[in-house]
Amino acid sequence: MRITELLTKESISLGVKLDSKDAAIDYLIDLHEKAGNITDRAVFKEGIVKREESGSTAIGEGIAIPHAKNRAVKRAALAAVTVPDGVDYDALDGQPTNLIFMIAAPEGGSDVHLEVLSRLSMLLIDEDFRKDLLACGTVQDFLNVCDKYEAEKFPEEVSTKEEAKETNNSEQKSNGYRVLAVTACPTGIAHTYMAAEALEKEGQKLGIPVKAETNGSGGAKNILTDEEIAACDGIIVAADKNVETARFDGKPVLFVKVADGIHKPAELINKIESGEVPIHHEKGAVKSSVKAEGSVGSRIYKHLMNGVSHMLPFVIGGGILTALAFLIDSICGYGATGGSNFGSCTPLAAFFKYAGGLAMSVMVPVLAGFIAESIADRPGLAVGFLGGLLATSGNASIAGYAWANDSLSGFQNFIARFGFTSPTSGNTVSGFLGGIVAGFLAGYIVLGLRKLCDKFPQSLEGIKPTLIYPLVGMFAVAVLMIFIFNPLIGVVNTGLSNMLSALAEKNLLIVLGLILAGMMAIDMGGPINKAAYLYGTMVLGTANELISAGATLSDPAVQACYISMAAVMVGGMVPPLGIALACIFFPKKFTAAEKNSTISNIVMGCGFITEGAIPFAAADPGHVIPCTFIGAAAAGALSAAFKCTLMAPHGGLFVVATVGHPLMYIVSWLVGSAVTCVLLGFFKKNVQE
Secondary structure (H helix, E strand, O other): OOOHHHHHHHEOOOOOOOOOOHHHHHHHHHHHHHOOOOOOHHHHHHHHHHHHHHOOOOEEEOOEEEEEOOOOOOOEEEEEEEEEEEEEOOOOOOOEEEEEEEEEEEEOOOOOOHHHHHHHHHOOOOHHHHHHHHOOOHHHHHHHHEEEEEHOOOOOOOOOHHHHHHHHHHHHHHOOOOOOEEEEEOOOOHHHHHHHHHHHOOOOOHHOOOOEEEOOHHHEOOOOOOHHHOOOOEEEEOOOOOOOOOOOOOOOOEEOOHHHHHHOOOHHHHHHHOOOOOOOOOOOHHHHHHOOOOOOOHHHHHHHHHHHHHHHHHHHHHHHHHHHHHHHHHOOOOOOOOOHOOOOOOOHHHHHHHHHHHHHOOHHHHHHHHHHHHHOOOOHHHHHHHHHHHHHHHOOOHHHHHEEEOOOHHHHHHHHHHHOOOOOOOOOOOOHHHHHHHHHHHHHHHHHHHHHHHOOOOOHHHHHHHHHHHHHOOOOOHHHHHHHHHHHHHHHHHHHHHHHHHHHHHOOHHHHHHHHHHHOOOOOOOHHHHHHHHHHHHHHHHHHHHHHOOOOOOOOHHHHHHHHHHHHHHHHHHHHHHHHHHHHHOOOHHOOOHOOHHHHHHHHHOOOOHHHHHHHHOOOHHHHHHHHHHHHHHHHHHHHHOOEEEEOOOOHHHHHHHOHHHHHHHHHHHHHHHHHHHHHHHHHOOOOO
């Protein structure tokens, strides 16, 4: 489908002055409406705005291509404006935008908007094309320029980009391609095709035939054949996500960011032709090879994000199922009487809590497993998963065994007791922070094993990934987690418990509330969080004992116990809600995937499921954890200052009937969440997807 077939004189406006992104969107929608392309302006705008919320469609170089596919569109169409003075359209490069095409695609059928988007991207990468469009004095000139460049780029005027590429490829196959490329960006839309176009066009200028395979949102296109790979001088992998590279084994391969494919095509092609690019050897290390470029920090971030992205569905799905369990029990009247069984008092609630609990119980192993998988490919997955299980389970079972067998002596007894306090005391659960450590340990242990095994005979190649890597890797991770990292957490927990008890004895309730709530937001389900929560549930038991012994609800000792539990819960409710608010008010600080979890985080915040904040904390701990800690601590201090009490061990807003001074309790929660939101907006950096 040609660009000039989608444009009409009514849908083009030249030399426009626009003062904002919103004004630009409204202006282009007016053009679509004037040309009769849409039936419902509001519905179409909703689609445009929703797409912009997931990330600006201003792709740099002064270009923006907003697009929407919905029921308000009568037919596939384009609207276009030139803005000589430029407009701030939230471009990734921070520069003003002066050329905007808005795509309208009808609901259903093929993804015509993606076809048009990729076609436009391929044309607009040409600086001469952009300059000629901006220089147009009339609408007809604009159409003529589009027609001219499109005819040059797609000489046979085929209807789709894929057909055009096949035509261009057939012209060059007789001579063969000297340089091949694979391009891929996280969203798989504009930058993927812009990089491919830039490389192919630069190859034409240099007289070096180049073929680029695009790994876009619709799958791989213009796929490289085995014959082309065998005959080429080398391959450029310009990608910001994993691509399949086993087929390139034994060929020179240059791994770069997709942005380099757009901005440095000549440099990349010349590197391949110079013979300076090293030979790529796969050996199962697909992902570690692709990610070898970049700083140490960027590689660590990519490995971490691989784990976070795989963990996110478990957090969201399991968290909401668990919240529903507490809601059901609360509706059935068990909020104040359910005690430790609250959330499982009714059969339906027990079902939701069981399913949700299982999902959430594997989120840390999944995090650790896929961090390791990102580093060492498939052999790292099982080793990392075990490390995550050890982080969530701690050392209780082995500690209990060691202390129950007093007959052990000598070296066996030393090994059995090393790092443990007793079968029942000393929490050695290291939580999601331990899971991150376990994931990186597992990944690099497997990489080390791979290097050690490089000189093994070829006959043993088959047993490496099935026996040597998992066996030795799991043993090494188990030793490190059980005897080093998990026991270290026990020391921290013991000190925290002693400190909290001392504050309660001295009646420093506001300080106690501040610390308890802050602890809930440091590691979101990890050892520090668990220490605070266990303290809260422990003092609930103490309050029940005091009441059984004749104390009243107004007794200061009983009140101190309930105030402590209230601070614990409000502190755990702040991180998910504070982050959700930040996603709403500061969308540029978060990725599209993170913003998509806004509603689920609101639900989890209401249900006292702190783990909803884990993916955010794992992705950017240096900014997220301090902000959630300060917000939660503020909420805990306010809750204690207002003497808010809580008699239920869980449930969030679903057990508000069991809260003393409920209005001020909600105010404390909202204030703490607002503090977290504002701090994130101030300190967190904008993201670029």
